[in-house]
Each structure stands twice: as structure tokens, then as C-alpha cells.
Amino acid sequence: MLISQAEYARKRGVSRQYVGQMVAKGIIQLVDKKVDVDQADVALAAVRDPARAERRPKHDEAAPVPVPGAGGNQSAAYAPTFTQSSNDLPTLLLKTRIKSEVERAKLLEIKAKVEAGKYVDADDVKLVAFNKARVVRDALMNIPERLAAVLAAETDTQRVHNMLMTELRTALEELSR
Secondary structure, eight states: OEEOHHHHHHHHTOOHHHHHHHHHTTSSOEETTEEEHHHHHHHHHHHSOTTSOOOOOSSGGGSOEEOTTSTTOTTOOEEOSSOOOOOOHHHHHHHHHHHHHHHHHHHHHHHHHHHHTSSOOHHHHHHHHHHHHHHHHHHHHHHHHHHHHHHHHOOOHHHHHHHHHHHHHHHHHGGGO
16 A cells, blocks of 8 residues: 555654655655555564554554454454564564673673672783792792701601601792782
8 A cells, every 4th residue: 555655654653754764764665756554564663673662653543453353352352553564673683682781781790890809800810820839839949958958967757857847838838828
């Protein structure tokens, strides 16, 4: 069905300027300077922001139309006056936006924890661990240099054992500081 841009705007409950903008962008195609209602409804449904509520017509077209096959039932289902696109693009866009917002929330949570000092940079941790391990290694490697002469003169095995344990314990306690 072909109607004018102004009629289509009234039918959709949008401004004439909005319809004109959609025509200028090529979203709505004109046929002999008229709007093809079915094509325009599908095109607008594809570009519509799924997070925003859809506008309803302001005039008599806003009255619900019974769905065929619902019977004379008092609680009959009602369908909107313009055709809905069976395209899942709006649903896909909404899911994508939700996923994006969830990821953004996770990043903000991590950033807040970093600023609060609950998280630290992995490179900083690696550097501190490396330096601490180097200090312990150096302390352990220096034990033979410090004790070689003393242990060579010692004849009591228990005393040698105690001296070695004391030096090793001192070197390893550096790891806990």
C-alpha cells in the first residue's frame, strides 16, 4: 500500500521530519514519491533501537485490532495496526548491548578494586618476587663462604649441624619478610 510521507508519519506516530530523514538516509524507499508501508515498517523495525519503547499512533489507528482466529472470546489477543518484522535483528542488537554493558560493568568493578588497592599489577608482583628470590638465593649461596673455615675446624657433628641449621633458617627467614 502506497501512502504519502505525512500519512505514514501519522500512522506510525512519528513526525514528518523523522520520516523525511529516513527517506534521505535511504532507509525508507519511495515509490512514485509515496511510501510503501510494508517496506518502511520492515526497514524501521531493523534500525529501531530495541532498548527504547516503540511509539504508537496517536489517532484511531491506535485502537487494537483483534487477531484473526482468536474467536469471539472476551480475552481475545490484540495485534498492533502496523506489521511487525519477523527479523531478529532488534533482539540481536539488544543482546549485544546487554553483553557490552555487562562487560563494561565488570571492567568498572575491576578498576574500582585496583584503585582501592585490592588488585595490584602483575608485573609489579613479578618484580618483587624476583628480587626477594634473588636475596634468598644470595644468602644461601653465601653460607659456604661464611662457614667453611669454622666448620672445617669443628669436630663435633651436632655443633656442625646446629650451625648449618641456624644459617639456613636465617637465610630462609628473609623470604618471609
